[in-house]
Amino acid sequence: MERDILIETVDLKKVYGEGEGQVIALDGINLQIDNGEFVAIMGPSGSGKSTLMNILGCMDRPTEGKYILAGEDVSEYDRTDLAQIRGQFLGFVFQSYNLLPRMTALENVMMPMMYHRERRTTSEERLEKAVEVLQKVGLGERIDHLPSELSGGQQQRVAIARALINDPLVIFADEPTGNLDSRSGEELMELLDALHQSGKTIVMVTHDENIARHTERIIHILDGKLAYDRKNGHKPLGLVQSAPSEAGQTQAPDEVQISSEGEKS
Amino acid sequence: MNVIELIKVAFKSLTSNKLRSMLTMLGVIIGVAAVIMMIAISAGTEATISEAISGLGSNLLFITPAFERGGPQEGPANPRGGLVYSDVAAIRTQVSGVAGVSVEQQDSVTVKVGDTTINSVTMVGTTPDYTTVRNVQIGSGRFVNEQEVQYADKVVVLGSAIAQQLFPGTDPIGQSIYANNVNLTVIGVLAPKGLSAGTNFDNMIYVPINLVFRKFVPSQFARFLGDRVRTIFVSVDKNANMNDVILQISILLANRHNVSLDSPDFNINTQSDIIQTRESTTASFRSLLAWVAGVSLIVGGIGIMNIMLVSVTERTREIGLRQAVGATPGDIQIQFLSEALMLSLFGGIFGILAGVGGSMLFGSLSGMRTVIVPYSIALSFFSAALVGIFFGYIPAQKAAQLDPIEALRHE
Numbered sequence: 001m002e003r004d005i006l007i008e009t010v011d012l013k014k015v016y017g018e019g020e021g022q023v024i025a026l027d028g029i030n031l032q033i034d035n036g037e038f039v040a041i042m043g044p045s046g047s048g049k050s051t052l053m054n055i056l057g058c059m060d061r062p063t064e065g066k067y068i069l070a071g072e073d074v075s076e077y078d079r080t081d082l083a084q085i086r087g088q089f090l091g092f093v094f095q096s097y098n099l100l101p102r103m104t105a106l107e108n109v110m111m112p113m114m115y116h117r118e119r120r121t122t123s124e125e126r127l128e129k130a131v132e133v134l135q136k137v138g139l140g141e142r143i144d145h146l147p148s149e150l151s152g153g154q155q156q157r158v159a160i161a162r163a164l165i166n167d168p169l170v171i172f173a174d175e176p177t178g179n180l181d182s183r184s185g186e187e188l189m190e191l192l193d194a195l196h197q198s199g200k201t202i203v204m205v206t207h208d209e210n211i212a213r214h215t216e217r218i219i220h221i222l223d224g225k226l227a228y229d230r231k232n233g234h235k236p237l238g239l240v241q242s243a244p245s246e247a248g249q250t251q252a253p254d255e256v257q258i259s260s261e262g263e264k265s
Numbered sequence: 266m267n268v269i270e271l272i273k274v275a276f277k278s279l280t281s282n283k284l285r286s287m288l289t290m291l292g293v294i295i296g297v298a299a300v301i302m303m304i305a306i307s308a309g310t311e312a313t314i315s316e317a318i319s320g321l322g323s324n325l326l327f328i329t330p331a332f333e334r335g336g337p338q339e340g341p342a343n344p345r346g347g348l349v350y351s352d353v354a355a356i357r358t359q360v361s362g363v364a365g366v367s368v369e370q371q372d373s374v375t376v377k378v379g380d381t382t383i384n385s386v387t388m389v390g391t392t393p394d395y396t397t398v399r400n401v402q403i404g405s406g407r408f409v410n411e412q413e414v415q416y417a418d419k420v421v422v423l424g425s426a427i428a429q430q431l432f433p434g435t436d437p438i439g440q441s442i443y444a445n446n447v448n449l450t451v452i453g454v455l456a457p458k459g460l461s462a463g464t465n466f467d468n469m470i471y472v473p474i475n476l477v478f479r480k481f482v483p484s485q486f487a488r489f490l491g492d493r494v495r496t497i498f499v500s501v502d503k504n505a506n507m508n509d510v511i512l513q514i515s516i517l518l519a520n521r522h523n524v525s526l527d528s529p530d531f532n533i534n535t536q537s538d539i540i541q542t543r544e545s546t547t548a549s550f551r552s553l554l555a556w557v558a559g560v561s562l563i564v565g566g567i568g569i570m571n572i573m574l575v576s577v578t579e580r581t582r583e584i585g586l587r588q589a590v591g592a593t594p595g596d597i598q599i600q601f602l603s604e605a606l607m608l609s610l611f612g613g614i615f616g617i618l619a620g621v622g623g624s625m626l627f628g629s630l631s632g633m634r635t636v637i638v639p640y641s642i643a644l645s646f647f648s649a650a651l652v653g654i655f656f657g658y659i660p661a662q663k664a665a666q667l668d669p670i671e672a673l674r675h676e
Contacts, residue, residue, distance in 0.1 A: 060670060098586045115587070
């Protein structure tokens with residue numbers, strides 16, 4: 001069967017600064033993510049995983065290399081074009097939820113629809129869609145509450161609803177459980193699992209192996225390079241070009257093993 | 266985002282900090298109110314002037330004495346020179362192109378008929394040409410004639426309002442009234458004229474000028490110089506050349522007063538001179554208000570810019586988030602620009618209310634006439650909008666230039 005590639009990077013590089021103080025954040029990333037995949041990007045802080053996430057999320061542009069999203073090379077797009085790509089094709093979930101504090105849950109969810117230029121909606125249509133999406137994420141009630149009146153788990157559900165509202169091709173989640181207690185975190189991951197089961201492509205940054213366990217593929221970034229890329233609990237994918245680091249080979253499966261046992265006991 | 270959504274978002278953001286928004290608007294409110302009041306006052310002045318022109322007749326000359334002003338060492342004003350009553354007759358008989366010459370000597374008297382007493386009535390001592398010169402109509406009876414002026418006959422012509430008060434429901438002609446205990450016979454009543462050029466002709470009474478000189482206000486130095494008068498009004502014939510008449514009068518009076526034309530002891534002013542004087546008195550007031558308006562609009566605009574810059578900083582995360590979910594730099598710019606615009610426009614609306622109210626209050630307190638002109642409201646609304654756009658631009662630009670990643674990281 002033909003692969004349905006949604007995200008493809010070719011020798012992606014990102015360099016900050018110039019001359020002596022130059023920092024290479026990404027050093028030639030070649031990556032392909034298929035439609036419908038649930039991918040975790042992992043790596044220690046400073047590894048470049050956030051930079052990669054920002055470029056994949058069209059918040060930033062690569063210094064060199066290509067980023068092809070849904071068959072379109074967006075590497076050279078300007079700020080306005082990138083904003084429209086984000087609004088129409090991408091959804092974002094942040095660690096700190098980033099809900100607007102003066103707006104109700106419902107208004108927060110409706111907000112991205114107002115910036116969608118290709119699909120003009122009336123306020124009734126927006127309301128209907130937002131209620132529907134909020135129910136989908138398990139938040140049928142309390143939709144008229146302000147974020148400050150909701151629990152962390154509920155706020156993150158609102159944020160996921162907001163990410164889903166424009167029917168994105170892919171959802172980027174940056175440490176979505178980072179601010180949640182373990183139970184709410186688990187519930188949230190179940191929600192993301194369910195979204196993935198229904199066909200959504202999800203790319204998630206996390207440093208928590210327990211959370212990464214929910215995905216079907218883990219990409220490890222180290223020093224701006226792809227350390228390894230493997231199907232979760234399965235053999236590494238053949239398309240990894242840079243040699244996997246030894247640490248990555250030995251440690252990561254162990255961690256998965258340990259955390260799985262911990263969960264059972 | 267469409268316009269309604271923009272307005273809603275901007276309104277919500279401004280009402281979330283009402284006190285701050287109100288204070289920010291204050292500068293614009295004062296500026297707009299000043300614009301409206303300035304225009305109301307100048308429109309009122311113009312209306313008064315145009316009424317003065319129609320009220321006085323357009324071909325009027327005013328001759329006034331030019332007193333040398335005495336300094337502290339020189340004692341009181343120089344008593345030499347000035348206009349005398351006989352100048353009036355001289356102008357009428359010796360100058361060609363004159364339709365009428367009148368002179369006034371006023372006094373304030375208490376008028377009494379039976380039980381009715383009216384205090385502080387202006388009594389105008391004048392000549393028969395008064396009706397021509399001041400453009401007043403006789404309602405019934407007649408005005409004072411040449412002979413009555415000459416012999417200082419005790420006759421009086423009543424203003425219409427005074428006539429109503431003294432003789433309600435009866436014909437005043439032939440009746441007698443007391444003015445400061447001088448018995449006068451009513452020979453005529455003026456037609457109602459109303460307030461004209463600041464003078465209410467209906468509330469005055471009119472008598473032969475010599476009667477005033479003899480019985481009420483004797484002019485100073487009358488024995489040496491003849492009866493002194495304050496202003497001689499000359500109505501110029503419509504077909505005559507105004508400048509020619511002025512020159513004739515100047516030569517005549519210079520000869521009569523024995524002064525040179527280079528340093529005359531009198532001034533001749535035309536209607537347009539009077540208008541200019543009036544305008545210059547209001548002009549300084551108007552320019553002051555124009556400065557107040559301009560400066561407050563600028564200060565108000567800077568206030569708006571300041572608050573918008575604070576708002577951009579405070580809401581950096583919100584800007585980052587909006588950008589993340591699809592707001593283009595243009596969307597962000599429009600959002601902040603519309604908030605600035607809304608601040609200034611609401612300031613404009615409150616300013617218009619304050620300006621209209623202030624104009625009315627000022628009009629009733631100062632006695633100056635104010636007229637609210639519709640275009641002034643449009644003008645001030647427009648200038649408020651301009652202030653909002655101009656001073657909102659930099660903050661909006663700053664918001665639009667924010668990098669979404671940096672903005673989302675902002676604490």
